[in-house]
Amino acid sequence: MGRKSKAQLKADKLNEDGDKVGQIRRAVDNYWHTTQTFRMAMQDDLRCVVGGEGMWHSYDADKLKSENRPVTSFNILFGLVNFLSGYEIERAQDYRYFPRGVEDEAIGRYATTLAKYAMDRTDGRDVLSAVFRQGSIGGLGVVDVSRTFDRSDDLVEGDILLDRVDPLGWTCDPYARRYDRNDGQHMTKLFWMPFRDAQKRWPEIASEIDPIRMSDLMLNDPYTTTAEHLDEKPLYWDQKTGQVRILQHWYRVPVTATVVVNKAAPPGTEPVMRMDSEKDAEDYLKSIRDQGGAAMASQYQIQNVDSAVGLVGPTGVQQFHNADAAEQMLMMIREQAGARAAQAYEIISRPTTALRVAHLTGWNLLQDEAPESTGDWRFPMATFIPYQDIDDYSSMKGIVRDIKDPNREINWVYAMLMDRMVRGPKDPIFFSKSENADLAKYKSEIHRAGFLGEFNTTPPVILSTQLAIQNELALIGQGISIILQISGLNAELMGQTTQKTVSGRAIEKRQAGGLVGIGTLMSRWMATKRYVGELLIRNIQRNYSPEKMLRIIGEERRLQEMNPMMQQMGMKPASTVVPVEQTLAALKQVKDIEFDVVTDFQESTPTARQAVFSQLLQLMAVGIPVPPNIILDSSDVPYKEEIKHALKTQGMGAPNPDLAKVLGAGQGQPGSQPMGVNKG
Numbered sequence: 120m121g122r123k124s125k126a127q128l129k130a131d132k133l134n135e136d137g138d139k140v141g142q143i144r145r146a147v148d149n150y151w152h153t154t155q156t157f158r159m160a161m162q163d164d165l166r167c168v169v170g171g172e173g174m175w176h177s178y179d180a181d182k183l184k185s186e187n188r189p190v191t192s193f194n195i196l197f198g199l200v201n202f203l204s205g206y207e208i209e210r211a212q213d214y215r216y217f218p219r220g221v222e223d224e225a226i227g228r229y230a231t232t233l234a235k236y237a238m239d240r241t242d243g244r245d246v247l248s249a250v251f252r253q254g255s256i257g258g259l260g261v262v263d264v265s266r267t268f269d270r271s272d273d274l275v276e277g278d279i280l281l282d283r284v285d286p287l288g289w290t291c292d293p294y295a296r297r298y299d300r301n302d303g304q305h306m307t308k309l310f311w312m313p314f315r316d317a318q319k320r321w322p323e324i325a326s327e328i329d330p331i332r333m334s335d336l337m338l339n340d341p342y343t344t345t346a347e348h349l350d351e352k353p354l355y356w357d358q359k360t361g362q363v364r365i366l367q368h369w370y371r372v373p374v375t376a377t378v379v380v381n382k383a384a385p386p387g388t389e390p391v392m393r394m395d396s397e398k399d400a401e402d403y404l405k406s407i408r409d410q411g412g413a414a415m416a417s418q419y420q421i422q423n424v425d426s427a428v429g430l431v432g433p434t435g436v437q438q439f440h441n442a443d444a445a446e447q448m449l450m451m452i453r454e455q456a457g458a459r460a461a462q463a464y465e466i467i468s469r470p471t472t473a474l475r476v477a478h479l480t481g482w483n484l485l486q487d488e489a490p491e492s493t494g495d496w497r498f499p500m501a502t503f504i505p506y507q508d509i510d511d512y513s514s515m516k517g518i519v520r521d522i523k524d525p526n527r528e529i530n531w532v533y534a535m536l537m538d539r540m541v542r543g544p545k546d547p548i549f550f551s552k553s554e555n556a557d558l559a560k561y562k563s564e565i566h567r568a569g570f571l572g573e574f575n576t577t578p579p580v581i582l583s584t585q586l587a588i589q590n591e592l593a594l595i596g597q598g599i600s601i602i603l604q605i606s607g608l609n610a611e612l613m614g615q616t617t618q619k620t621v622s623g624r625a626i627e628k629r630q631a632g633g634l635v636g637i638g639t640l641m642s643r644w645m646a647t648k649r650y651v652g653e654l655l656i657r658n659i660q661r662n663y664s665p666e667k668m669l670r671i672i673g674e675e676r677r678l679q680e681m682n683p684m685m686q687q688m689g690m691k692p693a694s695t696v697v698p699v700e701q702t703l704a705a706l707k708q709v710k711d712i713e714f715d716v717v718t719d720f721q722e723s724t725p726t727a728r729q730a731v732f733s734q735l736l737q738l739m740a741v742g743i744p745v746p747p748n749i750i751l752d753s754s755d756v757p758y759k760e761e762i763k764h765a766l767k768t769q770g771m772g773a774p775n776p777d778l779a780k781v782l783g784a785g786q787g788q789p790g791s792q793p794m795g796v797n798k799g
Contacts (some may be wrong), residue, residue, distance in 0.1 A: 138481050143368045146305050157512040158287060161257035164519040167526070168244065168256050170194035174523075174530060188538060195526050196519055199606055203518065203637070204252040207644065212719050212752065214652045219713040226705055230714055232672045234652070235282040235661050237279040246281045247651065251644055254503035258516040258525040260647075261309065264654035266662045276667050279658050281651070283451035284500060291502075296510055297652050298643075299501065306498045311362040321478070321485045366479040369490075369498055371472035374745065380405055383463035393664040401464045411460025412453035421445045472496065495657060498755045503647040505640045517639070523600045538590035549574050558745060645718065652716035657760045665706040669699070672706075729755070746770060 151158075166173030172180050174192045183190050213535045215229035217361075238244060254260025261284035271278045292303025300306065312320075336708075340725055357364075377394045384390035394400040419432040419443065427444045430437045433451075439445040467607065477487040507515045549572045550556040558571050570704060572579075709737065739745045757764070 134738060135547070139477065139487060140479065142372075142485050143305075143307075143366075144475060144482060146292070146370070146717040147290050147307055147366070150293050150307075152292040154512045155309045157258070157515055158566060160513075160516070160520060161259060161286065162515060164257040164523065165253075166199055167523045168194070168520055170197060170587070171475075174527060174652050177591045179527075179531060182228065183534060188534065191533060192530055192539070193526070193533065195602055196523060199518065199522070199602070200252065200256055203255055203640075207251050207641075209788070211248070213238070214648075214655065216624065216656055217715040218653075218718065219715055223705065227709055227714070229668065229706060230659070230709055233668055233709070234655055236671045237655060237659060240283070243655075246283050247648065250503055250647075251284050253283070254638065254644075254647075255517045256519050257286060258505060259289075260503035260522065260652060261289045261308070261500055262503075262647075262649060264658060265499050266294070266658060273667070276662055276664060279655065279662070281655075285310075288501070291498075293512065296645055297523065298504065299498075301496065301498055306369060306500055307366060307368045308500065309364055309366050310355065311360070312365050313360075313362050317363050317365065317480070324483075324485060327686065363480050365485075368477045368479065369500075370475055371496075372475055372715065374471060374473045377466065377468050378585050378769045379449075379464055380465045380467060382465060386610050387511050395616050397466065397468060398501055398751065404461050404464055407464060408457030408461045410457075411657040412457030414460075415456030416453045419449055420675040421449065422657050438500055474498070482505075497654065497657070499654060501647050501654065503644060505643050518606050521605050524597045525584055525601045525605070529595050532598070536588050536595075539588055539591075547572060549578055551575075551578075635699050648718045649716050652718055657718065660710045663710075665710065668706040668709065669703060673702075 170192055172190055172192070174194060174196075175190060181192050194539035214231065214234045215227075216234060217227045218224075218230075220579050225672045233303075248263045252260075263280075263284050265280050265282070265284045267280040268274055268277045286306075288308060289302045290305075290307040292305050295301075375397075377400045379392045379394060379399045379400050381390045381392075392403075394403065419430055422429050422431055427438045428442050429441060430439065430445045430448055437445075438446065439448065458793045462513030474490055475487065479487040504515050505517050548561070550558070552573050552575055556573070556574070561571055732750065732755075735750045735753055739750070748763060750764075751762055
């Protein structure tokens with residue numbers, strides 16, 4: 120068979136790209152049609168929280184406008200979402216990492232410091248709070264964890280990026296059932312990119328991303344992507360902003376995974392090593408056999424003994440008639456020793472999947488490659504789904520789905536109330552024409568809400584004015600009560616109770632009940648944060664070199680090691696600085712070992728946090744090594760970050776006994792009176 124021409128190769132490439140694009144298109148369209156009901160409900164939830172006319176059904180708002188009546192909105196949902204978002208921010212804590220094996224705990228501290236650095240660089244806490252807010256509203260929040268070189272000071276290794284993904288521009292395999300959606304076959308996000316940036320990133324096909332060429336391919340709605348838009352437009356771009364929409368599609372391909380298992384691995388070490396191919400595994404076992412055989416053969420030596428040849432070894436001398444026989448024996452010893460050395464190892468091959476990522480604009484394939492995260496089966500996007508009680512996307516929801524109808528009913532009832540007040544009877548006053556009353560004078564003196572008129576002979580029947588429209592007011596109050604009951608956010612939890620006869624203990628019990636009511640939502644958020652923490656540490660392990668890790672933790676490492684408080688905690692002496700080589704060795708371990716991700720919430724009330732703070736101080740007083748940063752985080756003192764910085768640079772200060780006595784006296788503690796002039 121002859122070599123294909125360039126034209127034939129190009130045609131084959133176009134056909135291959137066309138097949139790939141067709142697969143991606145079917146996958147995206149399948150999700151869009153499967154989740155149409157959920158996405159419409161999510162859009163409605165988001166509009167309700169924005170407020171204004173978005174809180175109304177369009178037909179109700181149109182009816183009011185046709186009658187020249189105002190469309191008034193009382194956005195109770197906004198306050199509930201604000202409280203829930205603030206509650207998450209107030210209780211959030213940083214990630215902590217602990218080695219899964221028996222490694223030095225310092226490795227866990229290094230990993231924790233690196234994760235905090237990455238979170239600070241990318242404003243990770245703000246991104247996670249925004250994802251929590253969006254998911255709490257509409258039922259879906261998505262965060263992407265990746266590496267970026269854009270707006271980064273490190274152009275060699277880049278920085279870790281946490282980015283909020285528009286849930287209306289995100290898709291996944293609709294048959295995925297795991298909470299993190301990693302049992303699915305694909306996951307997609309759509310985002311906007313300036314034309315010039317897209318052309319620089321894919322220079323070989325820059326002509327496909329040309330605004331002049333795309334000028335007749337206007338996008339109907341540049342801020343909403345639906346299956347219908349994807350069907351109608353082969354390319355997407357926003358003429359006003361000069362941006363093109365990029366589709367990033369992650370998908371799984373079948374591969375065979377090969378691992379080498381060391382059945383004799385000592386406790387605390389990794390017994391499994393993943394290989395790129397079965398050949399690499401065989402080569403690895405061959406190197407084990409060669410090393411074991413060479414080590415054993417090095418203990419033997421061939422020597423001439425009188426008229427024979429001797430093989431001198433640990434057990435003595437074996438004589439042979441000639442050198443060839445001695446060489447054969449030595450070869451057999453080498454092979455047997457190598458076989459024994461490799462006996463503890465086993466090659467296992469398993470069918471599995473690997474991730475690939477493709478980029479498209481419209482339905483033109485820009486790039487299709489294996490990502491940098493080769494060997495990791497996890498999708499780089501984490502989802503937050505507050506509630507999903509059945510395996511149906513229509514059951515995904517946030518807190519707004521069930522309480523927007525009562526809020527809309529409140530607005531409708533208030534509109535009816537205002538209509539009755541404006542158009543109802545207004546205490547009319549009628550004069551007999553025989554009186555010749557000066558109506559113009561009375562109109563200037565009587566309130567405009569009144570009505571002045573005249574009658575000829577018989578006075579008209581006067582309808583009495585309602586001082587208060589009790590039915591509507593009762594319905595509004597009932598609607599507010601229903602919203603609080605459904606959401607689980609009571610007035611005590613939000614600090615809005617007006618009762619003055621309720622004890623503090625009763626209020627605390629009601630607050631605890633409110634926390635139980637949102638427990639499911641917060642536990643789902645904890646699951647999302649743990650997965651984000653897993654993606655974060657794996658990105659650090661994959662993309663940060665030990666030298667970069669040393670630059671990040673180097674100064675802090677030295678300050679911590681020199682801190683006298685660390686000496687009291689049983690760590691290195693204050694005068695000893697760990698050598699750089701030793702720290703680099705530990706950082707190399709950070710890149711290879713498995714970590715357990717720990718994330719938690721602070722206590723919800725100041726009283727509970729004060730109790731935790733006191734317990735930590737008591738633990739420290741009896742000699743348990745509680746790090747000062749943990750004690751500081753458990754307190755409610757202001758300027759925490761400034762105090763942490765002072766701890767790093769100055770260490771713990773010496774206790775002040777006189778100040779301690781003054782503070783103890785202020786708290787009524789016996790034996791703590793300050794020593795002054797009146798002593799004795």
